[in-house]
Amino acid sequence: MATYRSSEVTKNALIEAAGQLIADLGLSCVSVRAIAMLAQENIGTIHYHFGNKEGLLVEVINKVIERWEAVPVENELAQLDLNDRHDQAVAIRRIIERMSRLIFSSEAPDWHRQVIYQVMQHTGILQEMFRSRVITPENRQTIHLLQRIDPSLSYEQAYAHTLTIQSALIVHADYQNAVLSELSMADYSREYIAYMENILISQKQKFFDLPLV
Amino acid sequence: MATYRSSEVTKNALIEAAGQLIADLGLSCVSVRAIAMLAQENIGTIHYHFGNKEGLLVEVINKVIERWEAVPVENELAQLDLNDRHDQAVAIRRIIERMSRLIFSSEAPDWHRQVIYQVMQHTGILQEMFRSRVITPENRQTIHLLQRIDPSLSYEQAYAHTLTIQSALIVHADYQNAVLSELSMADYSREYIAYMENILISQKQKFFDLPLV
């Protein structure tokens, strides 16, 4: 008699509602009352199931992080010889395509991409979660690859390259509303995302004189 | 006897305090009381001088926008022949260096760069100000240049290029705290910014097979 079935249902409803509201209003503009109302649950359930508001937000971010952890960068780079120029070029492509897929594929709820990078704006538990479990480990892989491609790169220089790779995707995610309105689009088209991926990939491959694969 | 001297002094103190607090806490976490306390002014002065909180925020953003408007992109591109490959390469460099200078040069208060892109997160008067007076006009120039460089580019494709140019700078500005902590730096070094500029410039020049200038 540990837990009742209804427990998981309301917890998921609250997480989903919180995610949508964060995407719409911003992380620091959502109230427990708004979340409970959208989820059609009582305010008290938030504190009963998650302890407090932050506990709920942790689970919201956790939902996104688990999707990223399910496809670690290591998998994309396995079976590649990072000393081979051709494989180095493939590695660049794999890293960019993976990140783009995780952010823009429609297999996850819409709010994922609009929520996740908001946590990087304010220091706190949420940022620490995303940084320690996603950002830092993934950057380590990318920096390692870049220093294989060009052994003369310092850590700072390799990090700068890493950020120039990721930044376009981050901006398209975090400023989605502004970007879409500037593009007069309702949502990113598959072609647009593909073209942006292509820019990022071939830019980096050309910069390092890698084969264009 | 229109206005007294003290008026401008307190107005500037309030704008400066608001800017610093927005940079530290985030746009939506700043209260009129915190602003007044940091400025060492009375809360009522905010409503007396600016009408309401939003009126003060408008002036904060205005301070930043005026710096950008003082050096229009047109000036950087004047005397360049946008049909000439060499001048096209120079134009790319000028556009990127101008934006980097506006964001990272130390001639303006520290908070400018951490404040300005926050307004792009939420729709409202502040975003509309920055978009209509800075973003849209500047993007028009960049897109025009890119379509001269490669006439086959559609508007969406040219816009994607524009964003890949700007994104790294935006991310370094808006996520400054997280980036600096990942780099174990107290502030961006001149060398780091210069290296990032170099990446962005030569990446774009190589992508379009322009001379590397």
Added chain:
DNA sequence: AGCAAATTTAAACACTTGACTAAATATGGT
């Protein structure tokens, strides 16, 4: 069906927020 535990509910809590008011003060031209 009965019953103990898990869950939901509504009301209240203390606190912060942006805004407003009326009185007190400071300013600068005369």
Added chain:
DNA sequence: ACCATATTTAGTCAAGTGTTTAAATTTGCT
């Protein structure tokens, strides 16, 4: 020095915040 007025001050307001409480209800095993 005077005085009209620009500015500052302190106090109050209603509305919204996250949290807590205790009672009511639902759940699932015996």
